[in-house]
Amino acid sequence: MAWDMVVVGGGPAGLFAAIAAAERGARALVLEHMSNPGRKLLASGGGQCNLTHGGEIMDFLPHYGGGTRPGEAGRFLRPALYAFSNSDLVTWCTRWGVPLTEDPDGRVFPISRRAQDVLDLLLAEARRRRVELRTGVRVRSLRVERSRFVVLTAPEQKPVIEGLTLVLATGGRSYPSLGATGDGYRLAASLGHSVVSPRPTLAPVVVERNAFSPFVPCAGVSLPGAAVAVVREKRTIAEKEGGVLFTHRGLSGPAVLNLSRYVLPGDSVRVSLLAGSGSIDLAEQRLTAEIAAHGKRTVVSLLQGFGVTACLARALVAAVGLGPGTKAAELPREARRVLATSLAAGGDGGHPFPVGSLGGWNEAMVTAGGVRLSEVDSKTLESRLVPGLFFAGEILDVDGDTGGYNLQAAFSTGRLAGTSAAGKARSGARRRVTR
Numbered sequence: 001m002a003w004d005m006v007v008v009g010g011g012p013a014g015l016f017a018a019i020a021a022a023e024r025g026a027r028a029l030v031l032e033h034m035s036n037p038g039r040k041l042l043a044s045g046g047g048q049c050n051l052t053h054g055g056e057i058m059d060f061l062p063h064y065g066g067g068t069r070p071g072e073a074g075r076f077l078r079p080a081l082y083a084f085s086n087s088d089l090v091t092w093c094t095r096w097g098v099p100l101t102e103d104p105d106g107r108v109f110p111i112s113r114r115a116q117d118v119l120d121l122l123l124a125e126a127r128r129r130r131v132e133l134r135t136g137v138r139v140r141s142l143r144v145e146r147s148r149f150v151v152l153t154a155p156e157q158k159p160v161i162e163g164l165t166l167v168l169a170t171g172g173r174s175y176p177s178l179g180a181t182g183d184g185y186r187l188a189a190s191l192g193h194s195v196v197s198p199r200p201t202l203a204p205v206v207v208e209r210n211a212f213s214p215f216v217p218c219a220g221v222s223l224p225g226a227a228v229a230v231v232r233e234k235r236t237i238a239e240k241e242g243g244v245l246f247t248h249r250g251l252s253g254p255a256v257l258n259l260s261r262y263v264l265p266g267d268s269v270r271v272s273l274l275a276g277s278g279s280i281d282l283a284e285q286r287l288t289a290e291i292a293a294h295g296k297r298t299v300v301s302l303l304q305g306f307g308v309t310a311c312l313a314r315a316l317v318a319a320v321g322l323g324p325g326t327k328a329a330e331l332p333r334e335a336r337r338v339l340a341t342s343l344a345a346g347g348d349g350g351h352p353f354p355v356g357s358l359g360g361w362n363e364a365m366v367t368a369g370g371v372r373l374s375e376v377d378s379k380t381l382e383s384r385l386v387p388g389l390f391f392a393g394e395i396l397d398v399d400g401d402t403g404g405y406n407l408q409a410a411f412s413t414g415r416l417a418g419t420s421a422a423g424k425a426r427s428g429a430r431r432r433v434t435r
């Protein structure tokens with residue numbers, strides 16, 4: 001007998017879709033190729049699971065990239081996010097025994113700080129609703145026969161699995177060690193969908209080696225509230241304010257990760273190395289005044305006096321080609337302007353870090369690109385091309401900022417896809433009975 005709904009992928013989106021469908025009386029089967037479901041969920045938030053963000057749900061919309069036009073991803077997600085919002089998720093988790101807490105920066109975690117508790121909750125709810133979960137089963141191909149989905153797996157399942165509806169929730173391509181296969185894109189394409197090329201995002205930026213060498217000793221230094229901009233051919237294409245973390249090879253931290261969806265090799269990432277230092281002219285005026293007053297001090301100690309960390313002060317002086325003992329009075333005029341630029345924010349301000357590459361699939365937390373949004377009905381998450389086919393989670397061409405936006409999207413789209421698929425299966429069954 002055919003299942004009402006077959007879900008491919010046992011991550012948060014797939015499990016939540018199955019739970020939502022089962023709540024509406026549907027017989028749901030989840031197929032997961034790893035030996036355990038929800039591996040990425042377990043790794044999320046460093047194992048603590050930052051599963052959503054505080055605030056109003058309408059404020060979530062600008063935090064998503066994807067689609068072909070600015071704002072398209074947010075508009076696409078709106079029905080799913082409004083139908084099952086951040087506060088609905090908090091209520092749901094709390095009601096079933098996993099209370100959540102909001103950090104001062106808005107990130108929401110289980111009070112226990114254990115991602116395992118969130119996964120255990122999903123699995124317990126799935127069991128309670130009689131969702132069947134089969135692990136170690138990789139879906140290889142799909143076909144539609146007499147309005148049913150025939151699912152072909154490895155190792156080969158007998159009898160063949162059939163579903164009245166099918167939810168593709170296979171996630172993206174990042175972190176293959178946590179189960180990502182990218183199979184979903186191929187499966188969607190085999191049913192006629194187009195897929196926007198997947199690329200890594202929420203990824204650290206690797207800076208060109210020579211330009212970064214003075215900053216290598218600063219690995220581990222973080223700057224809160226830095227102004228960061230992505231510059232391509234002298235044009236600023238995106239900018240944000242937030243935390244920046246220096247790594248051994250380049251830049252990370254929330255502001256850089258959130259901008260990484262726009263970054264290409266050859267771009268420059270500009271970081272203001274001193275929060276609140278204002279425009280380049282203002283920073284230069286302050287430097288000039290300090291030099292006039294304290295010409296005998298070293299440039300490094302002068303910069304430290306401004307609030308620049310010792311390590312970054314040394315790196316900046318090295319980056320303009322001077323030794324660490326250079327006295328303020330000896331600072332050439334052009335070097336002073338360059339230093340002022342590195343400290344400043346806005347306009348052309350910020351230290352320019354030329355991008356060598358972006359962290360790859362083993363470092364990117366999320367995949368940008370995926371199933372093209374215009375081919376999916378945002379109100380139901382049903383395919384506009386194949387009736388009965390639904391999509392949920394990261395497989396869609398949607399990627400969220402850090403801070404809980406990706407898991408919220410997985411839960412909200414999972415819920416909407418599951419509810420819609422259950423309705424579809426029921427109406428199909430009614431039609432068959434009436435006939």
Ligand SMILES: Cc1cc2nc3c(=O)[nH]c(=O)nc-3n(C[C@H](O)[C@H](O)[C@H](O)COP(=O)(O)OP(=O)(O)OC[C@H]3O[C@@H](n4cnc5c(N)ncnc54)[C@H](O)[C@@H]3O)c2cc1C
Binds near residue numbers: 010032052179406
């Ligand atoms: C290290 C890390 C930390 C993160 N931290 C956070 C965080 O704190 N907050 C946040 O909001 N987001 C975070 N994310 C992102 C978030 O985890 C994902 O966006 C989210 O898990 C996506 O859910 P999903 O169900 O769509 O996909 P996934 O969680 O990737 O689940 C898809 C499932 O499908 C299975 N699968 C794939 N192909 C097949 C196949 N052919 N057959 C059967 N099964 C298949 C996979 O094994 C996997 O279990 C993090 C990601 C990473 C990698």
